[in-house]
Amino acid sequence: MKFRRSLIKSALSLFTNLECLVLFAMSLAYVTIVSILAVMAHYSFYTNAWDLGIYAQALYSTFSHGKLLYYSVEAAGNPSRSLFGIHFTPFLLLLVPIYALYQNPIILLILRPVAISLGLIPLYWIIREGGVINKRLTILLAATYLIYPPMLIPIPNFDILCFLPALFLFTMYYLRGERYVRSYIFMLLALMVNEFVSLIAMATAIYVLLAGWRENLSAFREGKINKKIAFSILLFLTGILWFNLACSVITYFNPAALGTKWEWGELGSSPTQIIINVLTNPVKVLNALLNDGQRKFLYIISLFGPLAFMSLLEPLSLLMALPWLAASLLSINPLYYSIESQYPAFTSPFIFISAIDGVKKLANFSTDIAKKVAIMMAIMLFTSILLVPFGTFSEMVRFDERDSAIWLALKEIPPEASVSVMPDIYPHLCNRIEAYPYFVDGVEYVLINIYSWWYDVILPRPTHIAPRWCDVSVGDEYGIVLNMNGVILYKRGYNGPIKYFSGVSFRYGVHDLVDSSGKIILDEDGSRVVDALIHIAGEQSSLLFRTAFKYLPPGDYRVVVRLKVSYTTPKETIRFEVRTRPGEVKIFTKEFSVSELPLAEWRDLSFYFSINKPMPIEFASYVGNSSVYFQSLNVLQVREKL
Numbered sequence: 150m151k152f153r154r155s156l157i158k159s160a161l162s163l164f165t166n167l168e169c170l171v172l173f174a175m176s177l178a179y180v181t182i183v184s185i186l187a188v189m190a191h192y193s194f195y196t197n198a199w200d201l202g203i204y205a206q207a208l209y210s211t212f213s214h215g216k217l218l219y220y221s222v223e224a225a226g227n228p229s230r231s232l233f234g235i236h237f238t239p240f241l242l243l244l245v246p247i248y249a250l251y252q253n254p255i256i257l258l259i260l261r262p263v264a265i266s267l268g269l270i271p272l273y274w275i276i277r278e279g280g281v282i283n284k285r286l287t288i289l290l291a292a293t294y295l296i297y298p299p300m301l302i303p304i305p306n307f308d309i310l311c312f313l314p315a316l317f318l319f320t321m322y323y324l325r326g327e328r329y330v331r332s333y334i335f336m337l338l339a340l341m342v343n344e345f346v347s348l349i350a351m352a353t354a355i356y357v358l359l360a361g362w363r364e365n366l367s368a369f370r371e372g373k374i375n376k377k378i379a380f381s382i383l384l385f386l387t388g389i390l391w392f393n394l395a396c397s398v399i400t401y402f403n404p405a406a407l408g409t410k411w412e413w414g415e416l417g418s419s420p421t422q423i424i425i426n427v428l429t430n431p432v433k434v435l436n437a438l439l440n441d442g443q444r445k446f447l448y449i450i451s452l453f454g455p456l457a458f459m460s461l462l463e464p465l466s467l468l469m470a471l472p473w474l475a476a477s478l479l480s481i482n483p484l485y486y487s488i489e490s491q492y493p494a495f496t497s498p499f500i501f502i503s504a505i506d507g508v509k510k511l512a513n514f515s516t517d518i519a520k521k522v523a524i525m526m527a528i529m530l531f532t533s534i535l536l537v538p539f540g541t542f543s544e545m546v547r548f549d550e551r552d553s554a555i556w557l558a559l560k561e562i563p564p565e566a567s568v569s570v571m572p573d574i575y576p577h578l579c580n581r582i583e584a585y586p587y588f589v590d591g592v593e594y595v596l597i598n599i600y601s602w603w604y605d606v607i608l609p610r611p612t613h614i615a616p617r618w619c620d621v622s623v624g625d626e627y628g629i630v631l632n633m634n635g636v637i638l639y640k641r642g643y644n645g646p647i648k649y650f651s652g653v654s655f656r657y658g659v660h661d662l663v664d665s666s667g668k669i670i671l672d673e674d675g676s677r678v679v680d681a682l683i684h685i686a687g688e689q690s691s692l693l694f695r696t697a698f699k700y701l702p703p704g705d706y707r708v709v710v711r712l713k714v715s716y717t718t719p720k721e722t723i724r725f726e727v728r729t730r731p732g733e734v735k736i737f738t739k740e741f742s743v744s745e746l747p748l749a750e751w752r753d754l755s756f757y758f759s760i761n762k763p764m765p766i767e768f769a770s771y772v773g774n775s776s777v778y779f780q781s782l783n784v785l786q787v788r789e790k791l
Contacts, residue, residue, distance in 0.1 A: 168284055172273060172291055176266040179295045180259075183304055187258035190305035191576065193548050194555060194601075198222045198575040198586040199609055200308045200491070201254050206579040207232045207241065208248035208257075214582060218242075221585055222575070226611020227403050234403030237395035238309055240341035254576045257307035265300055268315035268498065271322040276505055278325065289524075290505060297501070298455055299493035308491035309342055316342070317349075317498040321466070324357065329380045336384065344395035345495065348472035350388035356468045357381040396420070411610065412482040413437070427479070437479040441486075445478050448486040452493065452500055457525050460500050462507030470496040470503075550651070551598060554633035557649055558596050561630055561638060567592040571618060572603045587615035588623070595623055595639040599700045599763045619700070622762065635702050637763065652704065652786030657696045657768070659779065664695040672713075672778060674751050682779040684772055686716050691771045693723070694779055698730065698765040702786065708768070709755045709783045716776035717743045723777065726769045727758050733767070736760065743775050751780065757787075 190196060203222050210219035218232035218241060227234040232241065248256060272294055276287050295301070300314065316339040323332035336353065340346045358365055361377045368375045374382075399406050410418045415433050417423040426433050438445070453460055460467060473495035477485040484490045559577060562568060567583035574596055575586040583592065587608055597618055598604065605619040628643030633651040659669050659682045667684040684693050710725065721744050727737040737758035746752055760766070768782055 168287060169273070171288055172269055175292055175295060176269050180262045180266055183262040183301075184259045187261070187304050188255050191255055191258060193552055194573045194577075195305045196254070196258070196573070196576050197603070198572040198579075201257060201306055202572070202576040202579045202586065203232070204241065204257060204307055204309065205248070205254040205576060206581075206584065208245055209252055209580045210582060211242070212245050212249045213252070213580075216582075219582070221583065223612050224585070225587075225614050226409075227406070229402040231402045233398055233401075234406055235399070237344045237398045238342060240312065240338065241309055243341075252580055254307070254579065258305075261307050261311045264311045265314055266295065268318045269294060271315070271318035272501065272505075274322050275318065275325070275502060278509075286508075290508065293456070294501060297497065299452060299488040299497050302489050303491055306491065308494075310491045310494040312342055313339055313346070313494040314498045317469070318502070320353070321498070321502055324353070327376065329376060333380070333383070333387075336387070340387070340391050344392065344399070345473065345476070347388045347392035347395065349469050349495065350391065351385050352469045352472050354381045354384035354388065356465065357384065359465060359468070409611075412480045412485060413476075414440070414481040416479060427475075434479065437481070440481055441483065444483065445486050448477070448488065451488045452496065456500065456504040459505075459507035460503035462510055463503050466499050466503040466506060468499075470499040551600060551634050551636055554631065554636035554649075554651065555596070555598060557633070558631045558636060558638040561640075561648075562594050562596070566594055568594045568596065570594075570596040571598055571601050572608070573601055574598070587612060588618065588621040590624065591641075593641050595627060596637070597621075597763070598636045599702055600635045604700065619763070619765075629703065632702055632704060635700070637702055647788075650788050652788070653702060654783070654785045655699065656784075657782040659694075659781075661696065662694045663697045664692065665779075666690040666692050672780075674780065679780055681713075684775075684777045684779070686718075686774050686776045691773060693770040693772050693777060694782075695769040696767050696782065698767045700763055701760060701766045701784075703760055703762050704786050705757060705759045705789055707755060707757055707785050707787050709753050709785075710770070711751060711753050711780040711782075713749065713751045713778040713780075714743055714746045714775060715749055715778065717746075717748075718774050719744055721773050721775050723754075723775070724771045725754075725756065726771070728767050728769065729760075729764045736766075743772070743777070751778075 187196075191201075196202075199222070203220050206220045206222070207218040210216040216231075218238075219230050220232055221230055223235065224230050232238060244257075244260070247260065250256070269291055273287070273291050276290050316335050320332050320335040320339060323329070323335065336350055340350060357377055358381045364375065365378055365381075368378060396407060408419045410420070410423070413423050414437065416426045416430075416437055473492065477492065480486065485492055555574060559574075562578065565581055567589075568578050568581070569585045569588045569592045570578055572586040575584060578584050585592065588595065599619075603618065605617055607613050607617060608615055623639050627639035627641050628645065629637060629647050630640045630643055631638035631649040632647050633649055635653055659665075659680045662682070665682055666688050667682055669680055669682055671678055672681040672683075673679075682694060708725070708727075712723075721742070722740045723743050725739045725741075726735055728735050737756075739756040741754050768784075770779070
């Protein structure tokens with residue numbers, strides 16, 4: 150009851166305290182802007198199955214079908230298909246009622262900035278502790294929390310770890326005020342988010358002992374156990390018990406999960422092996438630290454630099470950040486030491502608390518110095534934000550013709566139909582039991598975008614054993630319903646004509662070639678001056694040009710080559726080849742008689758070819774003893790051959 154009254158009192162202070170009102174306005178602006186960007190990115194297919202689709206399907210299946218956190222994204226490496234087979238995250242069950250209110254992944258994209266902004270409340274309380282920082286400086290330090298790059302950048306995604314900063318900050322605030330029951334409650338909530346928090350809880354127990362070491366040492370000498378020692382013991386035991394509980398639950402749902410860890414390379418493939426090697430094999434530890442050392446160094450700079458390295462002035466609070474810092478720096482998984490992922494949530498709140506303590510330390514020494522340092526922090530923070538590749542944000546909200554084609558395809562898929570789709574389409578179809586971000590033979594619909602980034606990459610572990618989308622061969626039992634701009638919708642058992650068609654088109658000029666003989670010159674084509682590639686008779690190589698490989702969707706194609714002949718011999722021909730991998734296999738060859746072409750006049754030569762599945766295609770041309778000028782090659786997908 151007292152706890153509830155305290156929270157109500159704190160909430161009412163927003164309307165009576167100017168500082169709180171300003172912070173509330175900043176928080177509201179932050180939530181609004183980040184939510185809008187995230188939703189726009191989602192509808193531009195910039196979100197994906199990892200991790201938004203995973204959590205959305207897990208919440209949907211739990212609420213609508215009674216399947217405990219069921220998801221199908223990683224079924225290849227998690228046969229139980231329960232999220233508990235990968236992470237012990239019971240906190241997710243608390244979100245089921247929220248997702249039930251509006252069963253759409255965008256609710257999670259909005260929930261993420263809300264969860265992060267809640268951390269402003271305990272952060273504000275921590276800043277005010279001791280009264281050494283004035284109001285303006287308080288607002289400045291609190292504002293930096295919202296624009297701290299490691300928490301700001303992963304906008305188009307949702308991960309349950311987004312709740313950790315606020316939970317850790319509440320834990321630390323109540324811990325510092327020696328309100329141990331409340332601190333313990335928030336630590337328990339944090340433990341429910343991810344099993345790794347067990348190690349942070351144990352580190353927090355050590356922090357409690359060290360923070361009050363004089364008082365604790367005195368109690369030890371007197372043979373007493375004071376509140377701090379008791380709480381420290383409780384936290385440490387809780388961390389150990391929770392870690393074992395988490396391992397047991399994960400192993401129950403997925404027996405191979407903890408024995409197939411790959412993220413720490415030679416250090417081991419299970420938690421026990423990793424811990425033993427870290428403690429007993431310094432050579433392996435050093436090799437792990439130096440692996441991808443430049444990127445790991447930049448990672449440390451990205452964590453501490455925006456706060457002007459103030460955390461180093463009061464490093465004790467960094468003790469709680471050490472478990473994940475050690476794990477990430479010893480890892481071979483780049484996502485673990487990247488601020489573009491969700492993992493900085495394990496460390497960011499403690500880095501912030503240390504930085505605030507550093508500023509307070511300076512303020513105790515000199516208020517003017519503290520002000521200057523805080524301003525320097527703000528400058529460095531804003532500078533670091535300017536270094537963020539904002540071009541990525543413009544890509545996130547860009548809507549093009551392929552997006553329109555995908556939306557048209559989505560309308561053709563019934564709500565409960567089984568589907569295999571690209572990972573960036575998956576979140577839009579995750580509210581169903583049978584939805585996969587990889588190909589599963591036998592599903593009712595298959596939807597791909599051959600120009601998606603995901604088309605030719607290996608999927609994340611443990612789904613890496615599934616074939617790449619570019620290696621998938623959709624069987625003859627599937628018919629094409631939609632073929633638009635590289636977006637293809639297959640339907641099982643469909644034998645009708647293509648309902649929706651819009652062909653791709655590409656142009657290769659002389660500067661788009663990957664190989665050629667001769668040289669590029671300027672030439673006249675009517676009233677225009679154009680770039681042309683000239684192949685002189687007698688060249689050692691018969692190759693005129695070769696284009697790069699580019700994926701083309703299935704269908705019929707018309708190719709138009711613009712060229713000119715200045716010299717030739719009787720019966721001379723020019724040969725065009727359409728080739729694909731592997732081994733540059735020829736799928737079509739066309740020869741034209743060069744001697745029948747008028748000399749010194751630009752002409753268009755055209756031919757048709759067909760492919761029955763998506764494949765990488767290159768074009769090549771060969772000439773003999775002729776002088777030939779090449780200007781361009783145009784490829785157009787047509788509905789059918791003329």
